[in-house]
Amino acid sequence: MRHYWFSVGLVLLTVSGIGTYYFVGNQNHLPEFQIETVQGDAKEGAAVVLSGSYYGDMRSESLEVSIKGSKYYNEKVNFRTDILHANSWFYEDLEMQQLLQDHKTFMRGKDNVNGFYRDHEMVIYADLSTSTRYTNAPKGKLQLSYLYEETGKVVRFKSIGMGHSEDIYAIEDVQRVENEMHILFRKESNQKTYEMVYVFDMKTGKQLRQVDVSSQANEVRGSEVQLTNFQNDSRSSASNTVFFVGSIGNGEDGKAFYYSYSYLTGVLSELEEPLWEGRFLVDSLQNELLYYAEIDPNVVTLSVYNTKTKERKRSYAAVTAEQLDVDEIKAAIIKSGRVYLYLLDHAGNSGAAVLDLEDGKLLFKGFAAPVNGNKLTEEEQQENLHLLNMNINQKLEN
Amino acid sequence: MNRYLKLVHMEIHRFRWILIALMGITAICQSSGLIWTLKKAMAQLEEQKIQGADMRKYFDSVPDTLNFEWAMFSTQMWFILPILLCIAVLSLYVFFIWYRDWMGRHTFIYRLLMLPTARRNLFLAKITALLLFVFSIVAFQLIMLPVQELVLKLVVPVELRSESHIVDVININQALVELIPRQFEQFFYIYGLGTIVVLMFFTAILLERSYQRMGILYGILYLAGCALVVAAPLLYFGLDSSIIPLYPMEIYVLVLFLLSVVAAVSVWLGSRLLAKKITV
Numbered sequence: 001m002r003h004y005w006f007s008v009g010l011v012l013l014t015v016s017g018i019g020t021y022y023f024v025g026n027q028n029h030l031p032e033f034q035i036e037t038v039q040g041d042a043k044e045g046a047a048v049v050l051s052g053s054y055y056g057d058m059r060s061e062s063l064e065v066s067i068k069g070s071k072y073y074n075e076k077v078n079f080r081t082d083i084l085h086a087n088s089w090f091y092e093d094l095e096m097q098q099l100l101q102d103h104k105t106f107m108r109g110k111d112n113v114n115g116f117y118r119d120h121e122m123v124i125y126a127d128l129s130t131s132t133r134y135t136n137a138p139k140g141k142l143q144l145s146y147l148y149e150e151t152g153k154v155v156r157f158k159s160i161g162m163g164h165s166e167d168i169y170a171i172e173d174v175q176r177v178e179n180e181m182h183i184l185f186r187k188e189s190n191q192k193t194y195e196m197v198y199v200f201d202m203k204t205g206k207q208l209r210q211v212d213v214s215s216q217a218n219e220v221r222g223s224e225v226q227l228t229n230f231q232n233d234s235r236s237s238a239s240n241t242v243f244f245v246g247s248i249g250n251g252e253d254g255k256a257f258y259y260s261y262s263y264l265t266g267v268l269s270e271l272e273e274p275l276w277e278g279r280f281l282v283d284s285l286q287n288e289l290l291y292y293a294e295i296d297p298n299v300v301t302l303s304v305y306n307t308k309t310k311e312r313k314r315s316y317a318a319v320t321a322e323q324l325d326v327d328e329i330k331a332a333i334i335k336s337g338r339v340y341l342y343l344l345d346h347a348g349n350s351g352a353a354v355l356d357l358e359d360g361k362l363l364f365k366g367f368a369a370p371v372n373g374n375k376l377t378e379e380e381q382q383e384n385l386h387l388l389n390m391n392i393n394q395k396l397e398n
Numbered sequence: 399m400n401r402y403l404k405l406v407h408m409e410i411h412r413f414r415w416i417l418i419a420l421m422g423i424t425a426i427c428q429s430s431g432l433i434w435t436l437k438k439a440m441a442q443l444e445e446q447k448i449q450g451a452d453m454r455k456y457f458d459s460v461p462d463t464l465n466f467e468w469a470m471f472s473t474q475m476w477f478i479l480p481i482l483l484c485i486a487v488l489s490l491y492v493f494f495i496w497y498r499d500w501m502g503r504h505t506f507i508y509r510l511l512m513l514p515t516a517r518r519n520l521f522l523a524k525i526t527a528l529l530l531f532v533f534s535i536v537a538f539q540l541i542m543l544p545v546q547e548l549v550l551k552l553v554v555p556v557e558l559r560s561e562s563h564i565v566d567v568i569n570i571n572q573a574l575v576e577l578i579p580r581q582f583e584q585f586f587y588i589y590g591l592g593t594i595v596v597l598m599f600f601t602a603i604l605l606e607r608s609y610q611r612m613g614i615l616y617g618i619l620y621l622a623g624c625a626l627v628v629a630a631p632l633l634y635f636g637l638d639s640s641i642i643p644l645y646p647m648e649i650y651v652l653v654l655f656l657l658s659v660v661a662a663v664s665v666w667l668g669s670r671l672l673a674k675k676i677t678v
Contacts, residue, residue, distance in 0.1 A: 004407050006411065007407045007411070010410060010530055010534045013537050013541070014536075014537045016537070017536070017537025017540040018533060018537050021540045022582040029565045056467075057467055057560075057562060058471060058566070075580060079583075080650055083649055083650045084647060084650060085646075086646055108644075109644075110643075
């Protein structure tokens with residue numbers, strides 16, 4: 001055995017050095033935080049993720065804090081997570097999670113959120129056949145797939161040629177109108193952008209007609225109008241109407257025009273009144289109801305506009321910073337029947353509140369705080385913890 | 399098993415002085431760089447005290463208290479250069495571990511191939527030894543860090559120093575952060591991939607030894623083939639592909655499977671070449 005002392009020593013050095021570092025030295029390195037519930041139901045705050053940095057002596061570490069705790073970026077990223085979290089924006093979408101749960105086989109290879117349509121009968125998916133959505137036709141051929149949910153029957157139409165060679169297309173919306181499929185594209189051609197609707201026969205996959213929506217807006221205004229599609233939050237609700245916001249020139253004058261386009265008639269109409277009013281808004285179109293929140297550091301005001309009946313409820317709910325007992329309301333997100341507010345308390349700590357979108361009732365309020373047992377003074381937290389963003393990560397309930 | 403371990407020991411024994419020299423150079427270079435930096439910082443601190451806070455030059459200023467993280471940041475090159483030297487020597491030794499057996503008047507490979515043991519043990523012993531050299535240098539570096547922190551404590555008086563964590567110390571160094579990843583899972587991936595690359599090179603070397611001039615071409619083609627097999631899922635069936643659409647978990651499993659296939663084929667082909675093609 002004495003003969004082998006060097007080899008044995010080398011093995012011991014290796015195991016002890018690497019083993020000690022990974023099993024002891026690497027543990028509990030940075031303080032842990034969590035969003036501590038101050039008021040309301042913690043379940044309502046489960047989707048809130050505050051992200052930012054924790055400042056060390058010489059460098060900062062990115063982290064995310066939620067009700068469950070904190071996760072530092074360097075602690076969670078590796079080769080496996082790099083692959084698994086690719087296209088995470090797609091897998092984080094609640095409707096996509098539902099589709100993946102219901103039809104995993106049909107969903108294979110489909111990752112363009114805007115290409116989906118779902119109604120009581122079927123799921124439709126439209127995509128361009130190259131790896132990028134922004135591609136030159138006719139190289140980029142349109143692919144259509146339908147899934148009849150009850151029977152499980154799948155119909156596919158591959159390589160439907162579109163437009164001209166130098167045009168670049170991006171799919172913005174897909175709708176089914178009886179036996180026709182209407183796909184709204186954003187088309188870039190000769191350094192100009194157009195909103196185009198292509199109509200296909202659902203039985204044969206053949207293109208029936210195309211509607212130049214941008215030209216209709218130009219004709220009404222007598223000058224070139226830049227249209228931007230205003231998307232519905234839900235893909236599982238069929239809607240025969242799509243809304244656009246238009247501007248003339250580079251939009252510096254700040255004047256916006258509002259349009260609705262009917263898939264049924266193929267006609268673009270200018271709306272008599274704007275979709276929303278006010279400044280510093282966040283909005284969410286949920287079926288025919290357009291909710292919007294006007295954000296001020298001291299108050300957030302909720303309004304709703306019914307795009308069908310043209311009825312508007314201005315400021316149907318308002319929540320003040322004083323009511324929330326915070327210093328400032330920094331931002332808001334409207335999602336899935338809830339209004340998520342990003343808050344700063346009087347000590348400068350970041351937190352979040354969740355309101356019911358229907359009536360503005362406070363459902364949850366919480367602030368980032370060190371996990372019990374962490375030796376961190378309030379001063380140290382304020383100095384080192386900088387949470388600057390709020391994201392909403394919803395998970396499908398099984 | 400016993401013969402395999404004896405072969406591993408033999409390979410370690412043949413490299414021991416180079417390994418000790420590499421560790422020695424690393425220890426001397428890093429420690430002397432650290433001491434020099436700390437002495438310089440202490441002198442500068444004294445100067446700053448005399449000049450007062452307003453007279454500090456922004457870029458040259460030293461913090462009021464010194465810690466190991468700051469010292470590591472200020473001694474980057476002293477740490478990186480010996481690490482690069484170790485990487486270079488071990489990379490060359492991937493080839494030399496085989497070719498040295500064919501060198502000289504009385505070629506050692508004759509004796510090795512005539513040993514009363516399966517020839518694949520030669521292949522496995524060489525890869526085991528090489529991995530042990532790599533991991534022992536990584537472990538030595540990890541063990542040196544607390545020793546170097548002790549050096550800092552000896553050089554810098556207690557009132558002028560503050561604490562820092564070993565993870566922060568590693569993260570602040572551009573070479574160490576790559577060699578010693580934060581998660582053990584990533585450590586497994588990096589060094590697992592490195593092991594497979596070495597196995598591929600071992601097989602390519604044995605192809606060259608078996609088929610001489612044509613063997614060079616076979617070796618290059620083998621390496622290119624292995625690289626293509628591993629890169630294929632990401633290049634052709636990638637994360638955003640409609641050619642063979644896979645879910646992310648499936649791509650991950652496929653990559654691991656293909657890497658395992660490349661490793662298994664390399665070991666099998668290398669062992670087979672040693673057993674059937676290389677003759678004494």
